Amino acid sequence: MSEFALVRPAEARAVDATVADDSAEQSTSRTRFVVGYLRSRPGLIVSVVWLVLLIAASVVPTLFTATDPLATVGTVRTAPSAQHIFGTDQIGRDLFTRVVYGAQLSIRAAAVAIGVGLVVGALIGLIAGYVGGWVDLVLMRIIDVLLSIPGLLLALAFVVALGFGTINVAIAVGLTSIATNARVLRSEVLKVKHSVFVEAAHAGGATPVRILFRHVLPNSVIPLLSLLALDFSGAILAISSLSFLGYGAQPPIPEWGSLISGGRDFLASAWWLTTAPGLVIVVTVLAGNRVARAFTGEGTIR
């Protein structure tokens, strides 16, 4: 912390001064700012609420439904009604329950994919951008090669190598997103690297690892959060596609992509079997993209 305090941007010192002067007034004006910010962005509020509900559903599905996702609870293929809001499937299971439990698998798989893609990708980007020189050159050429293979095909190659199943599909999707993540992080690091406070830390004798994790990384947090939201949307789309193709979750376990695949044979007679889970995917992806935009495209809360 000492070398960080040594030279700080002028704005930071100014903010400190105001906080010290009148912290109460500062906090009310900040609250007012946040309220105003959110009020003018209803889409963002809906997106955040939707994502929070989804995460809740993936952790505790019983919050939203008391039904067993594998139990037959009604007649076969009944249209959506008050009792079964998404209708029932070909063997009389409640589709809403299956979509809720599907969130469990889909969201967890997306989390694995993001974990793999963001950790490996960010690490490569950080190292390439920070070390520079031939390390940067070699790493970025590897990234270029990965980018020359279309995403889905690359994911399929990883699936073939790793084997089938939701976790393998998730890892494959994560590995595929490494290239983009590394590129974004690298460009962020290059931006921060030449700033005054990093140079000051360097002059103060901080080790490269300390500078990287203590100064460079915290200053790349906003783009990293945006990337996280984008990766989430991408992972939901990619994982459901691979599950639809039959490489992920196997029936009767519910997962969004395989739910749609299962409803495929009843397109003419039971439209809700594909429509309901599909809409859930679309809304989730839109929500993720909206949150990502809040971090980059428009003014951010700092």
Add this chain to the structure above:
Amino acid sequence: MAHARRERATSANSYGRYVAGRVAQAVLVVFAAYTASYLILWSLPGDIIANITGGDATDLTAAQIAQIRHQWGLDLPLITRYFDSLGHAFTGDFGRSFTSSRPVTALIAEALPATLQIATLGFLFAVVAGSTVAILATRARSRWLSNLLLGLPPLAVAIPAFWLGLLLIQVFSFTFHLFPATGNFGPQSLVLPAITLGIPTSAMIAQLLAQGLAKALDEPYSDTARAKGASPSRVQFRHALRNAAIPALTVSGLVVGTLLSGSVVTETVFSRIGLGRLTAEAVSAQDLPVVQGVVVFAAVTFVVVNLLVDLIYPALDPRIITVAPQRRLVLKGA
């Protein structure tokens, strides 16, 4: 006069050097993509013997397994196999399919025409739909309509392609009986797959073009054209669109990649024969040679398209004629 000739000579010379550099780079990327896909597919865990025999290998005797290993060259070290396969790949031989024992090159060549049909149609649809949305959005009088149109591309990229295909089947095949739901029969069966394949690309084109148009309409040359009394349509089509379309070319490689990988899902949804279906079936059977063949084919296509764009770009945009020492295009006077 002598000065002009000298300038032209240096320009031709530097263009030659630029081309040579780009070609060398393209060859290198293809080679690296081959290596990467080989390493991913052949060196990671997974029971290759079971893949070849199509299921479980437990009832095979040790001698039988040894024979299969020898037959497919699996008794050799990975590095030897890699260089061996690389040598064959140079002559266009990508090995044989585990399941059908037929050459991978032949399988791809047979599957390609059907995919090219829907990809070409899908691409045309994408260009028409994408530019229509972009042009209407920049020309719309009401802000509300413009925002609505600009909201379409982000929506389009959030819709999973397989679900879009199923929706189209539901509406146009089962409700209105306009197009067949599945199969490779006749031009009618091309329409829905082409739209499914083209929608993500159309979103990409619409976004790029809308940005480019908005920027071009703000440029001084558009002001000049307006000041000289050109009608809004003339400014839009004759001046702005031509300038906005050129940057859109740079995503051509990405477009081809999107179409190729989109065919996997599209052909599965519409039960069509083609490259995508070949890929999906090869993945299900863990048919490594076929999967690698398709991946390398996609990488080669991507690289070739990007190379072509790089080579014709200077001809399309006369502002870009000087070539920097790092073999990179630079904007003159920018």
